[in-house]
Amino acid sequence: MSVIINRDKCNGCETCVSVCPFTAIEIKDGKAFINEYCQICMACITACPEGAIKEIPEEGTQQSAISYQPSAYKGVWIFAEQREKDLASVSLELLGVGRRLADELRAELSAVLFGAAENNAHELIKWGADKVYHAKDTIFEKFNDEPYSKLLVRLINDYKPAIVLAGATLIGRSFIPRVAARLRTGLTADCTSLEIEKETGNLLQIRPAFGGNIMATILCPNYRPQIATVRPRVMKKGEYNPDRKGELIAVNAENLACRTKVIETVKETSECKVNLQEADIIIAGGRGIGGTKGFELLTELAESLGGTVGASRAAVDEGWIPYSHQVGQTGKTVCPKIYIACGISGAVQHLVGMQSSDIIIAINKNPEAPIFNVATYGIVGDIFEVLPLLIKKIKELKA
Ligand SMILES: Cc1cc2nc3c(=O)[nH]c(=O)nc-3n(C[C@H](O)[C@H](O)[C@H](O)COP(=O)(O)OP(=O)(O)OC[C@H]3O[C@@H](n4cnc5c(N)ncnc54)[C@H](O)[C@@H]3O)c2cc1C
Numbered sequence: 001m002s003v004i005i006n007r008d009k010c011n012g013c014e015t016c017v018s019v020c021p022f023t024a025i026e027i028k029d030g031k032a033f034i035n036e037y038c039q040i041c042m043a044c045i046t047a048c049p050e051g052a053i054k055e056i057p058e059e060g061t062q063q064s065a066i067s068y069q070p071s072a073y074k075g076v077w078i079f080a081e082q083r084e085k086d087l088a089s090v091s092l093e094l095l096g097v098g099r100r101l102a103d104e105l106r107a108e109l110s111a112v113l114f115g116a117a118e119n120n121a122h123e124l125i126k127w128g129a130d131k132v133y134h135a136k137d138t139i140f141e142k143f144n145d146e147p148y149s150k151l152l153v154r155l156i157n158d159y160k161p162a163i164v165l166a167g168a169t170l171i172g173r174s175f176i177p178r179v180a181a182r183l184r185t186g187l188t189a190d191c192t193s194l195e196i197e198k199e200t201g202n203l204l205q206i207r208p209a210f211g212g213n214i215m216a217t218i219l220c221p222n223y224r225p226q227i228a229t230v231r232p233r234v235m236k237k238g239e240y241n242p243d244r245k246g247e248l249i250a251v252n253a254e255n256l257a258c259r260t261k262v263i264e265t266v267k268e269t270s271e272c273k274v275n276l277q278e279a280d281i282i283i284a285g286g287r288g289i290g291g292t293k294g295f296e297l298l299t300e301l302a303e304s305l306g307g308t309v310g311a312s313r314a315a316v317d318e319g320w321i322p323y324s325h326q327v328g329q330t331g332k333t334v335c336p337k338i339y340i341a342c343g344i345s346g347a348v349q350h351l352v353g354m355q356s357s358d359i360i361i362a363i364n365k366n367p368e369a370p371i372f373n374v375a376t377y378g379i380v381g382d383i384f385e386v387l388p389l390l391i392k393k394i395k396e397l398k399a
Pocket of ligand 1: 289384
């Protein structure tokens, strides 16, 4: 969407200049001129007494309300993210939930893949997709919001899926809101569960709200597609079938008219060291750990088990460990085989980030701590007595 001025109608009255909250309109040669600060808030359009300002849709923007028919939108799509040409595991998790939703709707499940090799597209079929829309142009190798959002919008307008799912990753969080805005539809971020409403076929998008104190069910009944993002490790992967057949559709990405290009991507080294989301064993510490000395004990246990150290927000806020280790609503969502929670009370904001772990072991001196409600095994005791015993035992067993 952009805003333009009809210079024939404009009489330079400056009404638009005074209403613009972004100082995006100037008078040049007696006529209004819109500069680069325009946020398309449209305040000038209603204010102009001459009707000289109007909005024009950009390429791919959803049709006017008159021609827009939600019933024309069918099927479930997932955006399959790739990093350095390899599929991100969240893509396979989205195929798991997408397959279930598509089966309930008796619809097709399609994946959209930008920039990876063709064998990845075939892998998506084996993980559950009926169709894969694949654009392999080099422009997609490194993530860039502009071409990614332009092409996804174009594909959605052409093929009209009813549901689009993407990962709530750095990439998904960056460009999916832009896609939703271009299409003038809704987006629910960070869903923890997705269901189909039996009576209507609408997508029930469930996520924590109000600081995690309630679970909200969000609907987008009047616009299509219904777009939702899901954090990595929240959903389980689907079933892998090496004999599964599907359709591969090569996508033409010509004429995207991009103004930006990615020259270089630099990884932040401190973040790279902590790969909580891929870890099989996480030993997490909370306020009960008491300080950096306590975290040294956790690191020793993690090293003896081949695990990674996680933390509650309280421990991060105390400055005992960097934010990159935080698990929970405002940290990472993890799903390891074993999660050992040490001195963590079990606040709901922490639980939403780890309660899908296969085995949860909680160590806490308070037998009433809510963490025990989700724990597979609970040890009531002082961390500083329990952990050294545990480390000693593990070392003995390994020896
Ligand atoms: C919007 C919002 C987002 C949030 N996001 C997150 C998030 O992403 N992640 C997160 O973790 N929190 C988050 N929080 C904070 C959350 O509400 C809790 O405050 C936090 O999880 C508490 O951390 P804790 O369990 O380490 O500390 P506490 O609640 O203080 O619990 C400490 C526990 O340690 C036990 N203990 C103390 N000493 C010992 C000992 N020697 N041995 C054994 N046990 C001991 C105590 O019995 C207690 O249960 C968020 C809050 C809000 C409002």
